[in-house]
Amino acid sequence: MKQGMANKGEKETSAVDLVLEKDEQWRKTVTELDLTRAEGNKKAKLIGQLMAQGKKEEAQKLIRETGQGKETVKKLEEQLSVLQKERDDLLYQIPNVPDASVPVGTGSDDNVVFKTWGEPSTEEWRLPHWDLAAEKGWIDFDRGSKVTGAGFPFYTGPMARLQRALINFFLDEAAENGYTEIQPPYFVNEDSARGTGQIPDKEDMMYTIPRDGFFAIPTAEVPVTNFHRDEILSMDGLPIYYTAYTPCWRREAGSYGKEVRGLNRLHQFDKVELVKFVHPEKSDEELESLREYAESLLEKLSLPYRTLLMCTGDMGFTQTKKYDLEVWSPGQQRWLEVSSCSNFGSFQARRMQLRYRNEKGKTEMVHTLNGSGLALPRVVASILETHQTEAGEVIIPKVLRPYIGKAQM
RNA sequence: GGAGAGGUGCCGGAGCGGUCGAACGGGCUCGCCUGGAAAGCGAGUGUGCCGUGAAAACGGUACCGAGGGUUCUAAUCCCUCCCUCUCCGCCA
Known part of the structure; x- marks a missing residue:
């Protein structure tokens, strides 16, 4: 320990x-x-x-x-x-223990590049997504600030349509890959927030509704994983795969500057989440298939990316092992995290009293995993930049065209 | 929001101060019966925690929506909260 x-x-x-x-x-x-x-x-x-x-x-x-x-x-x-x-x-307050296969390190410099896909463009002429979006009138940050506050943008016209297309594409893909679609509540109670480990580790990142004792979900992971809280699952029923689209709310206190410019970091964003409940002996391989699935989405969208195996010092409180998928943003010349695929081992299950009955009829903790499949804003940012033409058009990836009905915007 | 009814084991459903972890029925598991099945018969069938044990298991304790209280004793009485149902109101 x-x-x-x-x-x-x-x-x-x-x-x-x-x-x-x-x-x-x-x-x-x-x-x-x-x-x-x-x-x-x-x-x-x-x-x-x-x-x-x-x-x-x-x-x-x-x-x-x-x-x-x-x-x-x-x-x-x-x-x-x-x-x-x-x-x-x-x-x-005691964190989950890293898996033996996780590289030991102190910070982001020690993460290991596990895989890269595609050719990250270094061409200078591409506009950052915020400039293109402003020019086209696609994203309205100012009115978002007026109506709610910083980090709550409006998406308008074709951009709203693109968002919806991505959500549908991600959900349909997940369904085809064996994930059952779920539409969860967007507020959870305190027990749920503790069950997945947001409390006490990340309590400050959640918006609260104190009068009713609710927390606005920072990710669909929270309601979806808690779906089976306090249950004993039958072994035959494992593994269970769920997918859910939800908005996500995060306070992101103390974030300023170019790191949060445009769609890089928002207080409200959309995400399609993937959650797995699996037999303890299967969680290692389940993490790999989860990662591969998330990667396949970026490949279908023709967005260059790299996968990082997070080191011990950069992986977070609750995980035993974590991969981050980072998409390339040619307008910013930097990598943006769009998915985080994690194995939690029995950490969340213990907090949730989530068990299954094994061959001998004894109860044992299940293992939980989750990953984004995918988070929208940075994918949108990368689409706007990667598939941008010199004329300032955006070529819509083939897989999204059935959802949009157009080849460019 | 107002009025009423209720929340018991995998499910249905009794119990309404002691011998109740909980009748009875269904389900499920195992066994008998059968050429095989159905029916029938018999047995079993919760979870958490503490302790002993290598283990199987055994002993103790807690749990009848949640949390408090009354009592020698609470599923049963009292209080607060949550949830469900019915009617009214409101409403996408």
Whole structure:
């Protein structure tokens, strides 16, 4: 655990020891409490029997004896809930441990380029998507700011149509590849946010609806993975593949500058998500097929990309292994992340009490995975730049034409 | 939003202060029966946690929507919340 945490860049690994210590105390208290309860239960049962037999005096005598037992139970229960909260608070702060195949590293420089596809264009004449979109009147950032705030753009005319085409294309592709389409709620409750690990790790990134105790989803991963929370799945039913289109809301506090220019980073964006529930022994290969599927989408859109195998220090709190797919943005001459394919092992399942029944009839935690397939804004950015002509037109990728009815815009 | 009814195991559905982890029916699993099947018969059939154990298993404890409370004892009584259903209102 500690090695894994250290590899993820956690400086402080003492939480592990503290958890063990708290757990030790917690166990002791549980045992004591159970014993005291057993005693009380025995007495209560006896009293019941005596009453039934009409031996009132004997029963009364026993009732008088129950006082201190009750006190003890109450005291132990209080202790136990305190210990449990202390232990669990610590436990929730411990990240998932990286898989052995993940390169050890401290930051983005240590990520490994796993694969590249296509020829990233270095031609200078291409406009960044925000300039082209402004020129054509396709995306209205200013009115978005007026109506809501920065990071909430309007897409207009052909751009709105392109968005819708992409959503449909992604959903149709996923369906053809065995993913069941789901339309989930866009708000979730606190248990769900904790189930997938947004709480406590990424609590600040979510928009909240405090009056009703809801969180606006930062990704469809949250409602879709929680779909099976607190369930025991049958082994025959695995693996389960879901896909869902949803808007995603992220506060993205403290992000400014060219990094967030145009469609690079928004507070609201559209995404088609892929979620898998699988047998623990299959999650490694399931991650690879998830990655390959996401890659196939970029290939069908003729967008050059590269796949990174994220190193331990750059992969995040909840994952055991993660690939990032980055599409090339020729207008910006940089790579943009459009998909993140992750294996969570049993991390989310443990939080969600999500199990399956194995060959022997025992319950075991399932493994969960998810990936974007894909996130729209940066794909749109790359389409506008990659398929841009010198005349300022955009050639629509063949696979999208049935959805748009045009070859260019 | 208003009024009423209700939330029990895989499902249906009893229980409404003690012997209830929970009757009964259905489902499912195993066995018997059969040439095979149906019917019939018999047995079994929850989860979390703690402890013992290599394991199988066993012991304890908790769980009858969630959380509090009353009581020697709560699925059963009280309070708060959530959810479902019916009627009215409103409404895409």
